[in-house]
Amino acid sequence: MENTSEKYLSHLNNCIPKRANNYMLSTYSIILEAWRRGLEVTIRIVLEKSGNIEPYYSITDGKKTHNFSATRGDLVSKEAKILTKNKQSAKEYLIKNNVPTPIGKEFNETISNSKIIEYAKELDYPIVVKPLQGTGGTGVIGNIQNEEELIEALDYVRRDLKLPHILLEKYHEGLDYRIYVVNGEVIGALKRIRSHITGDGKNTIKDLINQKNKIRRKLPSLSNRPIKIDAETKNLLKRKNYDLNTVIPEGEVFYLKSKNNISAGGDSVDVTDLVSKNIKKIAVEATKSFPSLPHCGLDMIVDEASDTGVVIELNSRAHITQHLFPMEGHARDIPTSIIDYYFPNTKNQNREEVSKLYIDYDFIYNSCLSRTAQEIKLPKITESPIILKRYLLSNCQFTEQFANRIRRTAFNHKVNGYIKPLDNGNIVIVTGATKQKAEQFEKLLKNIAHKFFNNVQIVEKSRVTPIKHGFHIEADMQTINKADADMSELPLQKYSKLKEDYQKITRKLAEYEQKESIMELTKKQNKQLKKQLLKIENSTSWKITKPVRAIAKFKK
Structure with a gap:
């Protein structure tokens, strides 16, 4: 079995976020290469009116800036972009320049x-039907053998897919190649094999498809590109009098699609080291046929026996995902070749240190699509050498307050990494920083941990895999806070009842005291009034006016 650690690019191992899989992998790999070279990168991810999610980004070294869309940089002319996008105009340019x-x-x-x-x-016959405009092999039906099959293909493409503007071509027997050219040199070549299964005499066709899809899901380039059972697959089954429950003989190969496109379920096999000089020459001459097309992907049909080939189409924005993670063979480092071409002053950089960090592309993707940010400018990569460390904390409890304190400390000292609670109750903290920053952070980490937890134990562990740039809390804080709340629910209920009783008694006591105060004040007032009344009764004026008061009383 092939050693996967040697098969793929070491600087891309364990550093591809979820949102950088599949379609976004081409963009992410070029951005990552530029960022690791110390170049400044600004990214926009846009949901266009068509419904497509498209990445746009700029790269600068401070003196010059280049703009990109997926793999296409601004050194590809607008004219070349338009000519290659239209299959008919591309064909005319190729014929004009004697390219087969x-x-x-x-x-x-x-x-x-x-x-x-x-x-x-x-x-x-045989012939090929393909939409005049389109990408990803959508609507391309090859090896059509007769009029009946042609009618089926036309109905499917023009009516079902609603792509009525088509190109009809002569079918060429041979192998389907995807070749990538940069600056007049073939950098990568893939052989694309039609989606197929190989019978084992035991499993049904449906089971074999499911087994192959499990393998595809493990690759960042194919994780959301399973083999689909569509109308074309059903027609091919019908021609052989098969259905999905058929068990085909051991060793028999059954093709599920007529086209070799990888997104349609085909296999990608790297053949860069096996491509002949003649085929490479045809590919290079094809790119030179167009005005200012320094790099692009080409689809070719190659007859290896006769060492001949024809160019089917060119794509100035070709994705390179399969070159990075082929199903068979070795990966090809096309991102490096592209950045070398646009920024030659950054060539031959040592990757060992910078490859310890990678970009938080999930955050970029989600922020742009949620309109939290229109664009995101990446901070420059941390100075090297980068020291990776891992700390295991036990006899402690993960809390939001502690996690935020650690993150704030990491931010202040330019430390990358994360803090994460483990299922067994322990806490893991991973860091990546320069030696000086790492040592400063370690001292602060120990001080903070001992302030939060009396009996905490901290053990340093080894760390070799790359970490995400920035410092992250890798925990669901809502769940953690809810768990803390659930654990303290009973004491809180008791406290709430006690507090209610206390407040009730306090209110009653205040009412009694208020009544007592009023009664005491009334007694004092009565006493003073009695004194004043007695004084009036004993006065000379009161005695002299006694007859007058008697007459007034009588008149009443």
């Missing part, structure tokens, strides 16, 4: 299927 390409003709939406069928007879 299949003969064919375009048919727009106004032309009927019957006219297309007539032209197919002139070309002679």
Whole structure:
């Protein structure tokens, strides 16, 4: 079995976030390469009106800036972009420059299927149907053998996929190659094998498809690109009188698709070291046929026996995911070649230290699509050498307060890494920083931990795998806070009842005291009034006016 550690690029191992898988892997790999070289990168991820999620980014060394969309940089001219996008105009340029390409003709939406069928007879079968504009192999139906199959293909592409503007080409027998050229040199070459299964005499076709999909899910380049059972697959099954529950003989290969595109379930096999000089020459000449097309991907049909090939199409924005993680063979470092071309002054940089850190692409992706940020500018990578450390804390309890304190300390001292609670109750803290910063942080970590937890024990462990840039709390704080709340629920209920009783008694006591105060004040007032009354009764004026008061009383 092939050693996967040697098969793939070591500087990409264990450093591809979830959002950087599949479609975004091409963009992420180039951004990561630029960032690790100390270049400044600004990223936008946009949800366009078409519904497509597209990444755009700029890279600068302070003197010059280049803008990119996926793998296409701004040194690819606008004219080259337009010409290669349209399959018919691309074909015309290739023919003009004597680059071998299949003969064919375009048919727009106004032309009927019957006219297309007539032209197919002139070309002679087998033929290929492909939409004039499109990517990812959508709607491309190859090796059409007769009129009946052509009618099926036309109905599927023009009616079901709603892609009525098509190109009809002569089918060329051979192997499907994807070749990537940078600055006049073939950097990577893949052989693309049609989606297929190999019978074992035991499992059904459906079971074999499921088994293969499990393998695809493990690759960052194919994790969301399973083999799908669509109308084309059902037609191919029908031709062989098979269905999904059929058990095919051991060793028999059954093709599930007619096209070799990887996104349609095909296998990617790296053949960079096996491509002949003649095939490489055709690929390079094809790119030179267009104005300012320094790098792109080319699809070719190659007859290895006769060492000939024809260029099917060119893609100025070709994805490089399969070159980075092929199903078979070795990965090819196309991101390095692209950054070398745009920023030659950063060539031959030592990767050993910078590869200890990688970008938090999940945060970038989610922030841009949620419109939290329009664009994100990455801070420059930490100075090297970078020391990786791992600390295990026991006899402690993970809390939000402690986690935030550690993160704040890491931020203040430019330390990367994370803090995370373990299932057994322990806490793990991983860090990456320069030696000086790492030592400062370790001292502070121990002081903080002992202030929070009386009997905490801290053990340093080894760490070799890369860590994400920045410092992160890898925990679901809502769950943790809820658990803390659940544990203290009973004491809180008792405290709440006690508090309620206390407040009730306090209110009653205040009422009694208020009544007593009023009664005491009334007694004093009565006493003073009695004194004043007695004084009036004993006065001379009161005695002299006694007859007058008697007459007034009588009149009442």
